[in-house]
Amino acid sequence: MTEALTIDLHTHSNRSDGSLSPGDLVARAAAAGIGVLALTDHDTTAGLDEAGGAAAMAGIRLVPGIELSASWRAQAIHILGLWIDPAGAPLRARLESQDSRRRLRMRRICARLGTLGLPGAELLAAVETQPGVPTRAHLAAAMVSGGHVGRTDEAFRKYLGKGRPAHFAADWPPLAEIVTWVREAGGIACLAHPARYALSKGARRQMLTDFAAAGGTALEVVTGANGAQHVEAAAMLAANFGLMGSVGSDFHDPRQTWNPLGRSLKLPDRVVPVWRAYGL
Ligand code: AMP
Numbered sequence: 183m184t185e186a187l188t189i190d191l192h193t194h195s196n197r198s199d200g201s202l203s204p205g206d207l208v209a210r211a212a213a214a215g216i217g218v219l220a221l222t223d224h225d226t227t228a229g230l231d232e233a234g235g236a237a238a239m240a241g242i243r244l245v246p247g248i249e250l251s252a253s254w255r256a257q258a259i260h261i262l263g264l265w266i267d268p269a270g271a272p273l274r275a276r277l278e279s280q281d282s283r284r285r286l287r288m289r290r291i292c293a294r295l296g297t298l299g300l301p302g303a304e305l306l307a308a309v310e311t312q313p314g315v316p317t318r319a320h321l322a323a324a325m326v327s328g329g330h331v332g333r334t335d336e337a338f339r340k341y342l343g344k345g346r347p348a349h350f351a352a353d354w355p356p357l358a359e360i361v362t363w364v365r366e367a368g369g370i371a372c373l374a375h376p377a378r379y380a381l382s383k384g385a386r387r388q389m390l391t392d393f394a395a396a397g398g399t400a401l402e403v404v405t406g407a408n409g410a411q412h413v414e415a416a417a418m419l420a421a422n423f424g425l426m427g428s429v430g431s432d433f434h435d436p437r438q439t440w441n442p443l444g445r446s447l448k449l450p451d452r453v454v455p456v457w458r459a460y461g462l
């Protein structure tokens with residue numbers, strides 16, 4: 183290979199909380215010069231067929247992926263499953279269970295919003311009529327549309343974020359179990375955006391110890407809008423815990439102009455790229 187491939191292994195479509203259809207996402211990635219793209223919607227593989235078809239048309243490579251919600255000591259942790267087979271029966275059943283957890287949590291959140299003087303039932307209906315899995319991002323958007331907050335980040339800051347009155351710690355399956363789901367679906371487990379969790383340094387290290395012990399393979403060393411110091415810190419963690427490295431924008435929406443597809447996703451040379459095992 184003479185020219186370096188641009189690789190982006192963490193993106194969302196409107197099958198979860200992204201704004202573009204899987205086909206439009208792939209077309210945009212191809213136009214941005216991305217050669218290898220993973221679609222990693224939250225707890226769903228519903229966009230992979232459409233994305234795969236679009237990738238074949240556009241001449242880029244699609245990595246079938248997912249971003250699974252897990253918990254570790256009451257902290258929500260996101261595990262990317264990359265190169266998964268979305269068709270297996272065990273995974274299908276497990277994603278059904280994630281969908282139920284999401285819908286139950288959304289009902290709880292909206293009931294709480296009702297007690298806080300917001301139209302909970304209306305907001306719940308707005309989320310539930312959306313296609314795809316319901317996320318807090320959908321709810322935040324509905325709160326903006328209803329004029330209850332000015333912007334989505336305000337919805338998280340005032341109501342939905344950790345420590346706020348309408349926050350519910352979802353009962354996501356334990357980290358180790360989610361790693362097993364990925365492995366049994368034939369994929370490799372990659373811990374997403376390690377800097378984003380509200381964990382002490384020691385707790386973060388323990389979490390990575392547990393992730394590696396459970397069969398986790400990779401760490402998302404370069405992620406979205408993270409700065410150089412985050413990349414360095416994550417590269418160090420990958421080395422310390424014997425993990426390969428991944429890169430992903432965590433792209434959701436072209437209107438989030440600070441976080442475009444495929445931008446500055448250069449893995450430090452000393453990190454073993456997770457795609458090496460796949461001939462890339
Ligand atoms: P959920 O998976 O239902 O907990 O929803 C979380 C999603 O909401 C994340 O994947 C982000 O896309 C979005 N999100 C989380 N925190 C914020 C925030 N502070 N501001 C805007 N969006 C957020």
Ligand code: MN
Nearest residue numbers: 194199224319
């Ligand atoms: Mn999201």
Ligand code: MN
Nearest residue numbers: 249260374375
């Ligand atoms: Mn995430």
Ligand code: MN
Nearest residue numbers: 192194249432
């Ligand atoms: Mn994501």
